[in-house]
Amino acid sequence: MENYIIEMLNITKKFPGIIANDNITLKLKKGEIHALLGENGAGKSTLMSVLFGLYQAEEGEIRKNGQVVKINNPNDANELGIGMVHQHFKLVEIFTVLENIILGVEPNTAGFLKKKEAREKVINLSEKYGLRVDPDELIEDITVGMQQRVEILKMLYRDNEILIFDEPTAVLTPQEIKEILQIMRDFAEEGKSILFITHKLNEIMEVADRCTVLRKGKCMGTVNINETSKEELSRMMVGRNITFSVHKDEVKTGDVTLSVKNLTVASKTHKNNAVKNVSFDVRGGEILCIAGIDGNGQTEFVNALTGLDKVSSGAIKLCGEDITKSSIRRRSILGMSHIPEDRHKYGLVLDYKLGQNLVLQRYWQKDFQKSGFIKFDAVREYAEKLIDEFDIRSSQGPDTIARSMSGGNQQKAIVAREIDKEPELLVAVQPTRGLDVGAIEYVHKQLVARRDAGKAVLLVSLELDEVMDVSDRILVMYEGEIVGELDPKIATVEELGLYMSGAKRDVVKEINDGGK
Amino acid sequence: MDTVYYLIQNMLPVAMPLLLVALGGMFSEIGGIVNIALEGIMLFGAFFATLFVYFVQDLGLSPQTVLLLGMLIAAAAGLIYSLLLSFAAVTMKADQVITGTSLNMLIPAVILLVSKMFFMSDGITTNMNFYIKEFPVLGKIPILGKMFFQRTYLTVFISLVFLIIAIIIFYKTKFGLRLRACGEHPQAADSVGINVTKMRYLGTSLSGIFGGIGGFFYCVGVMDGNVNGHTGVAGFGFLALAVMIFGQWKPIKIFFASLFFAFLRTLAYSVSLIPFLYNLGINQNYYKMMPYLATMIVLAFTSKKSRAPKAEGVPYDKAQR
C-alpha cells in the first residue's frame, strides 16, 4: 500500500449548467512532482481550486495522510500545508513585496503589524532558496519573473509542504523556465510535494514523476512519466494526435504594406518610454511576429499602431499613407484589422448580440445603414453568412448574447469579423490565448490563409511554439526595443530566449540606434 | 492680524467635519465600496445626535459632556445607516452609486416628515451652546493660543485625534493592510483567506462612524447645533468626496485638502468682514459657489493622474477569479 500525502477521491464539481470536474481522482505522493495535464477548460484549475479551498466540491472527499479533511477556504488549505502559485498572480500591485508575502498571515501584536520580524524571515527564505527579491520594492515595479518568486515565497513563508504551481511557465523566458523547473526539483528533493499544472508536454517529460490527464472535466488516467511518451500524453489530453507544426507554403512577399519608422511611445505607468525607436516593415504575403516576454512594450506598441494610444514620435505608414495621427476608423478603412489581445475588453461588446458584434467594424457602411437607420435584415443576413463560413457556434445564432458564448467561439467571431473585412494588414495579438487545441489550429490556419492571399500579417505573441511555428520572420522586443531579427527556420528556441531576456542583442540594431 | 485669527478660528470647525467625512469615505473606498451616501450618513448622524441634544438640553449637563455623548449617538446612527449601503452594495451586489443616491434622498425626507409632524418646523432647533471661548492655560499662549485655543469647539481636537487614529489604522495595522488589499485586488485577498465581504462591511461601517460624527460636528461647528431637512448638510458629503479624491485616498493628504476647502468656504462667508473683498462689491452668491467651483477646478487638474483603489465600485464576485 502506497503512502499518499494528498488524495482527492471521486471529486465532482458543478457550475450552473456545467460539470467542471466529473468524478476525478488524483493521488499525490510525498516528495514527488505530479503533473496535471489538460487543455484550457479541461477542469485543471477548478480541481486545484477545490484543493485550495476556493471552491467546494459537491461530491467526493479529500484526504491528507489518509485522514479525511474539509477544506472550506484558503485558510484551511494553508493550515494543512497546501500553498498555490496562481496562474495569474494574486498580488496587490501597490503593496511592497513584503506586504504581499505576509498578507493574510500578518505577524502582529494586538492587530499592529510587526514587519521587522517578517522581513527577516523573508530574507532568510529568499537566501536559502536563491529566490532573489527586495522585500521593500513595490510589485508594480518588478518584473514578472520576480513576481513569481514573490508568489513562491508566499508559500514558503507559510511553511507549506504541498505546493501547487498553476501554469508557472506561461509567462517566462526559456531560461527562466529552466530556473523554475530546477526550483521545483529542489523542493521535491527536500521532501515537499508538488502539483504542476500545465499543458506543455516537454516540461512534463523533463521534470515530472507522474502525470494525471484531464479532458473535458473527466479524468483520463494517471501515468508514470518514465513509462510514457509525449505522443501518448497528447492523445490522452486531446483524444487524437496533434499535428505539432503548421503547414505553410514558401513565402512569396510582395510590396511593403506597413512601415514603422523610429516609433516611440510614452509609458502610462512609468517615466521611461514604453516603446523606443522601433523601425521595421511588413510586406504582403508574410507573417511577421513580434516576440517577447509580457510587459516589454508590446501592448503599448500595438495600441499606438492601431490608434488606441498616441505616438510620441516617429511615423507609421500603411499602404503608402501616413497614419501616425489618423483615427482608428481611418486606419480601418485603409485596410487594418486588429484581433485584440483582450477579447472581452476590446474585441466584443459582451452585452450585444452576436449579430451586432459581427458588424462592429462596419455598421456605418452603406450595406448596413440607410440615412442613419440600421438595416436589420442586412445585418442578420451578413451575420448568418459569417456564422456559417467561420463555423461560429452559439445557441441562438445572430441573436445570441455574446457573453453567453464560449471563449473559443467568441474568438472565432472576432477572427471572422476582422478577416472578412479583407484587410491589407491583419494585426493579431495573442490570438490563441486561452483556446483549446482545435481552436488554436483553426486560428493559425486563418492567419496563414491571409498570408497566402498575399496580405500582411503582424502577429504579436508570447507563446514560443506559436512564434516558431507560424511566423516567417521574428522580431524580438525587449524593454521597448527591437533587439533582434530571427529566421524561425534557422533559429533555436534557446537563441530566441536569449534575445527575449535581454541577454543578447543584434549588432545590426545597435548600429541603427547609433546612427539616429 | 485679527482677520487671520478670525479666519483660522472659523476655518477649523468647518474643516473638521470635512476631514472626518472624507476619512470615512476613504475607509469605504480603500475597501472597494464607492460611498456616495456620505451626505445621507452625515445627516442621519446629525439628526439623531441633535435629537438627543434636544431632549437633554434642559437637564443641566455640561455642554461638552453632551457633545461627547452626542458624538457617540451620531457614530452609532452613522454606522447603522451605512449598513444599508453595505447590505445593498456588498451582499446584494447592487450599483453603489444608485444605492448611495437613494440613501441621500431618503434622509432629508424623513427629517422633514418627522420635523413637520412633531416639531412643526423644517428641522430640529437646539439651544445648547458648545462654543468654547477660551481654553484655560493653553489659550494664554501667545499667538498659538489665540489661533487654536480661543473661540473654538471641542470638535476640532476630537477630530485631530480621529485623524491620528485613521493614520494608524491605515498604515500600521493588520486590518488596514487587509482592507486596502480588498479595494485593490479582492481576488488576491480572497486567495490568502481574507473574507472580502466582511472586510468591506467593516470598511463601510468605519465610514458610517466617521460620517455620522462628521455630520454632528457639522451641526455643532457650522449650524450652531441645529439640523434642517431642507438644506441638510449643504453638500458637505459631496465636498468630502472631492476632498478625498484631492487627498488621493491618503489620510494626511486628506487632512491638508480639507483645510484648503474649509479655508475657501470660510473666506466666502466672511466677505463682509474683510474690507478688501467687501469693497469689490461682488454678489455674495458668487462666494457661496466658491467651494463648489474650487472643487471642480481642483478635480480638473488632479483627476487625470489620480489613482483610485483599483477594485472600487465593482461588486466582488467569488466566481470570477
Add this chain to the structure above:
Amino acid sequence: MGENNQVVKNKFNLKRITHSKGFSSLTSALIAILLGLLFGLIVMIFAKPDSAWAGFKFIVLGGFKRIGDVFYFATPILMTGLSVGFAYKIGLFNIGASGQYTMGMFFALYVGFMFDLPGNSHWIVAVLAGMLGGMLWGFIPGFFKAFLNVNEVITSIMFNYIGMYLVDMWVQGSSVMYVATKTRTNYLPTDVQIPSLGIKGSNVNYGIVLAIAIGIILYIVLEKTTFGYELKATGYNKFASEYAGMKGKRNTIITMLIAGGLAGLGGAFAILAPSGIAGSSMTYEPINIIAPAGFNGIAVALLGNSHPIGTIFSSIFISHIQRGGTLASLVGFKPEIIDVVISVIIYFSAFAAIVSTAFGGIIKKFVGKKKIDDNSKHNINEDSLVEKSDNNIKGAE
C-alpha cells in the same frame, strides 16, 4: 428587448417570458414598488397609527380621482427621467438633472419675460430656450468627463449647487421676473404658457404630449439607428467602442448634451405650464434648494429600467403616488412621505433585478422541470465549459 417573445411562435411559453428582459425588469420594478409602499406604510403606522391606513389608501388610490393632475405633474419628471435614463444607457449617471432642469427653467423664464414674440411662437421659443439652458448645464459634466477624466457624478453634483445659486441670484436680481414681497417669480404672460389640453378641472397641457412624443423618439433613436448603436456600445463597453473606431469622447459629450437638453425641457415644461388660478402660470421660488425633480427623475428612470417607454409609465406612476401623497395631508400626513417611498423604491430597484431573478427561478422550477427537451440548453452547457476557464482569465487580470 421583448424581441425574444416575437421570435418564438408558440402561443404561450412561460419559460420564454420569465427569461425575457422585459419580464424581469417589470417584476423587479413591481417588487421595488411594493417594498417602497410597504416601507411607507410602516413609517405611517409609526407616525400616526390611527390614520395610517386612511392615508395609505389616499397614496395608492388618490391619484385616480385627479388623472389630469397626475399627467400634469408627470410631465417634468418624465423629462428628467428620460434624461437620467438616456445617460444611463450610455453608462453615465446623470445626477445633475436637477441643475439642468433649473437652468432650463431659467432660460425659459427669461425668454418668457424678456422677449416679445408673436402668438404661439413665444412659448415654443421659450421651450427651446429651456432646452438650450439644460444642454449648457449638461455639456459641462460631459466635457469634464471626456477631457479631464473627472467622474460625471461629482461634476453633476457640484454644478447642481452652482446652477442653483446662479439661477436664484439671477432671478432675484431681475425686477421684471421677481416679486420680492412674495419671494417668487411673477406670473408669465399667457402667450408664453403652454396651451392647455382643455380637460376639465385640470391644467394638463401640450407639455405631456410633447414629452411622450420625445420618449418615443428617444426609443427609436436608441434602438433603430446607428447613432443609438454607437451610444449603447459605448455604454456597455467603452473600450470596445473605441476599438471599433467610435469617438468615445464626442459621444460622451453628445450624450450629456442630449440628457441636459431633456432635463432642461422638463424645467421649461414645468415653469411654462398654466396653473390653477385663471391666467396664472407656475412660479419659481429662489430659496437655495436643489430642484427635487432631478432626483425624482432618477427614480422614474430606474423604475422604467432606463427604457424610454418604460420611463413614460413609471413617471405616471410616480406622479400618481405624489398626488396621493398630497391628498394624504387630509388625514394629517405630510407630502414628504412620498419622497420617503420614492427613495426606498430607488434603493430596492438597485438590486431588485437579483431578487426578481430568484423569483423567476422559482416560477421556472414549478413550470420548467417537466420540459427537458430543450436543445438550446444543451448547447449552452457545452459552450460554457470553456467559457468558465475564460472567465478565470478575465477575472484575474
